[in-house]
Amino acid sequence: MAEGGAKRADMVTITDVARHAGVAVSTVSYVLSGKRAISATTRQRVLASIRALGYHPNAGARALASRRANVIALVLPLRSGMHLPVLMQFATAVVTTARQFDHDVLLVTADEGPDGLRRIAASAMVDGIVLMDIEMHDPRVPLLRDLERPSVLIGFPAEAANLTCVDLDFYRAGAICVEHLAALGHRDIALLGAPAVVYERDTGFAHRTRAGFTETAERYGIDTVAQPCEESFDGVRQELSGLLERHPNLSGLVVHNEAAVAHVLATLPLLGRQVPHDISVVAICPDEVAERASPTLSSVLIPAEDVGRQAVTLLMRKLEGHPVPAATLLDPRLTVRASTAAVTAPSPA
Amino acid sequence: MAEGGAKRADMVTITDVARHAGVAVSTVSYVLSGKRAISATTRQRVLASIRALGYHPNAGARALASRRANVIALVLPLRSGMHLPVLMQFATAVVTTARQFDHDVLLVTADEGPDGLRRIAASAMVDGIVLMDIEMHDPRVPLLRDLERPSVLIGFPAEAANLTCVDLDFYRAGAICVEHLAALGHRDIALLGAPAVVYERDTGFAHRTRAGFTETAERYGIDTVAQPCEESFDGVRQELSGLLERHPNLSGLVVHNEAAVAHVLATLPLLGRQVPHDISVVAICPDEVAERASPTLSSVLIPAEDVGRQAVTLLMRKLEGHPVPAATLLDPRLTVRASTAAVTAPSPA
DNA sequence: ACAGGTTGTCGAAGCGCTTCGAGTCCTGCA
DNA sequence: TGCAGGACTCGAAGCGCTTCGACAACCTGT
Numbered sequence: 069m070a071e072g073g074a075k076r077a078d079m080v081t082i083t084d085v086a087r088h089a090g091v092a093v094s095t096v097s098y099v100l101s102g103k104r105a106i107s108a109t110t111r112q113r114v115l116a117s118i119r120a121l122g123y124h125p126n127a128g129a130r131a132l133a134s135r136r137a138n139v140i141a142l143v144l145p146l147r148s149g150m151h152l153p154v155l156m157q158f159a160t161a162v163v164t165t166a167r168q169f170d171h172d173v174l175l176v177t178a179d180e181g182p183d184g185l186r187r188i189a190a191s192a193m194v195d196g197i198v199l200m201d202i203e204m205h206d207p208r209v210p211l212l213r214d215l216e217r218p219s220v221l222i223g224f225p226a227e228a229a230n231l232t233c234v235d236l237d238f239y240r241a242g243a244i245c246v247e248h249l250a251a252l253g254h255r256d257i258a259l260l261g262a263p264a265v266v267y268e269r270d271t272g273f274a275h276r277t278r279a280g281f282t283e284t285a286e287r288y289g290i291d292t293v294a295q296p297c298e299e300s301f302d303g304v305r306q307e308l309s310g311l312l313e314r315h316p317n318l319s320g321l322v323v324h325n326e327a328a329v330a331h332v333l334a335t336l337p338l339l340g341r342q343v344p345h346d347i348s349v350v351a352i353c354p355d356e357v358a359e360r361a362s363p364t365l366s367s368v369l370i371p372a373e374d375v376g377r378q379a380v381t382l383l384m385r386k387l388e389g390h391p392v393p394a395a396t397l398l399d400p401r402l403t404v405r406a407s408t409a410a411v412t413a414p415s416p417a
Numbered sequence: 418m419a420e421g422g423a424k425r426a427d428m429v430t431i432t433d434v435a436r437h438a439g440v441a442v443s444t445v446s447y448v449l450s451g452k453r454a455i456s457a458t459t460r461q462r463v464l465a466s467i468r469a470l471g472y473h474p475n476a477g478a479r480a481l482a483s484r485r486a487n488v489i490a491l492v493l494p495l496r497s498g499m500h501l502p503v504l505m506q507f508a509t510a511v512v513t514t515a516r517q518f519d520h521d522v523l524l525v526t527a528d529e530g531p532d533g534l535r536r537i538a539a540s541a542m543v544d545g546i547v548l549m550d551i552e553m554h555d556p557r558v559p560l561l562r563d564l565e566r567p568s569v570l571i572g573f574p575a576e577a578a579n580l581t582c583v584d585l586d587f588y589r590a591g592a593i594c595v596e597h598l599a600a601l602g603h604r605d606i607a608l609l610g611a612p613a614v615v616y617e618r619d620t621g622f623a624h625r626t627r628a629g630f631t632e633t634a635e636r637y638g639i640d641t642v643a644q645p646c647e648e649s650f651d652g653v654r655q656e657l658s659g660l661l662e663r664h665p666n667l668s669g670l671v672v673h674n675e676a677a678v679a680h681v682l683a684t685l686p687l688l689g690r691q692v693p694h695d696i697s698v699v700a701i702c703p704d705e706v707a708e709r710a711s712p713t714l715s716s717v718l719i720p721a722e723d724v725g726r727q728a729v730t731l732l733m734r735k736l737e738g739h740p741v742p743a744a745t746l747l748d749p750r751l752t753v754r755a756s757t758a759a760v761t762a763p764s765p766a
Numbered sequence: 767a768c769a770g771g772t773t774g775t776c777g778a779a780g781c782g783c784t785t786c787g788a789g790t791c792c793t794g795c796a
Numbered sequence: 797t798g799c800a801g802g803a804c805t806c807g808a809a810g811c812g813c814t815t816c817g818a819c820a821a822c823c824t825g826t
Binding site: 079080122124125126127128129130131132137139142153155156159160163164167172173174175176177179180184186187188190191192193216299300301302330334360361362 | 537
Binding site: 091092093094095098104105106107110129131132133134135192 | 802803804805806807808810811812813
């Protein structure tokens, strides 16, 4: 039998601090908020009392009086298809950044749906909202416009008017991969994307990567195929063998599917293609994945941390009433590693 | 209904509801909380007004007056070594379960450290705390005992007196793997564990799995080795080839390292061992991982969802002042799949 | 009929904090 | 010498909610 829930809490209040320091309650408040000038001596005395008593302001009272909860909501999908580790990176970055702005983070799962959002917003629990994994036609998006709370989206919906969105520039990411392969002399390349369901769900980043890939290749006059790819080992093997059969001269592969990337590297040698001798592979994935692969992957990294940090920073600006850009695209960065090389000989077949 | 469709910046309060329904504020409150009898007709009238006005109680005010925030803190490690997907599963389960108890979840990262915990608790932001990834000698644990808030730990510290802990029974998990292999006739088996740092950190689950493995094997009179294992492909290959060299008769492998498990399966054939013909592999990992592997893995699953749900349920009981068991161990469950088989070469009976 | 319960409702007192208006004292400048 | 104005500080009025004590009104059983 552990200690129960009902402990008569001897919580230290601002009144205790005021009495201990011999000042008015409001003075303590002003020391804490800095909203009015307080003499150095008084400030010191108050701060000393705060420390001595171990005072922490009551969040509820503060929220009630100031109409600011100092909490933001982080709405996560928690649904398959998204790669979890990246999601955690986002979440970490959001929490860390929020703390730097003296805010806490309320975790909301998308399966609460629009009603959950409405509840959170209307109850004044949070001052603002960060939404992740936005779909092209996301049911939460229209709601956001009615809500009294500022929000920032990670990802782009189809209709982004009046919203603040942050994301990696996936179009550029696709383009950069092509440019890299083109520079190495590859003329016949393929894009292996997310599972088909992700495209069907109209997920923006998948479509935009493909567009960047296809259109850039076109500009270079390079032959391309782009196709979805399941994440299982067998799925990958099947896609790949089919692909190589239909395109025997294929010498470059762009993989935009973190879960499949390891399988791709494992499968290619089995199909008689050495990486990077016979075929170059460039991935769009976190550095962590690229570095753990064998051979290490040339990759465009998804700057999860940057995105999370940006999102919170923008939200804070909005909370302070400042205008913010509607769209923030983070520049992708290519890191060349061991999985890409210049074409060795015309058609190794 | 003079509100012309558009919401005013100021929110609907309980006073608005009371006026709209023609009752006292306290009556509305009692309708909502059910703490006093209210006639059916009045209740209906109030509920209708609530719906009509779209009223949601102000969380701060409610927390202030009732001394209950209806929020729990979820403290995540967000540190390497833990497998992220499992962590997300925990988090999801915690959020979902908390919502069922009408609570929200505040996400706290461990890198805020003990001070962060103290702040959260002292500010009355949360009513209770769920801590994940507890280490044997966790600096947060002693603090927990001083805190005014009930808490539940996922994992066991070395000194668990006065605490409420939940976890998979890793000792049994290790034991079950041995029993399974023993039943198939294997007499020379090895445990491939987490990276060495995890053991050095004194992480409880790693040690307990090893103990269950070793002691059970001893009871069966089976030869064992137990060794840590890095997560990189090359690390795994190295460990494995060394292991097979030193123990040529090895016919069973227990892998307790989710990140390495795929590499193990990929490496064994390269070292001339077919699974399960030459060597049986049983893993301790989520079903998801086991099923995606090739061949599919016989595995003991980590019931992340159950653990998360249990943790929250226990916390809620504590919040209501009920006593709860100090230790809750969830029974591991072995699922036999394609990676284990009876020893082929006749062994001494 | 009346003491003694129920039931259903109300008003008011806070919960701990922020913030506004108002004071006190002390400058500096006409 | 007088006074405008800055620098500090204080008291009090809420913020929107819960909860406690009161109090009518309606039962009971005797």
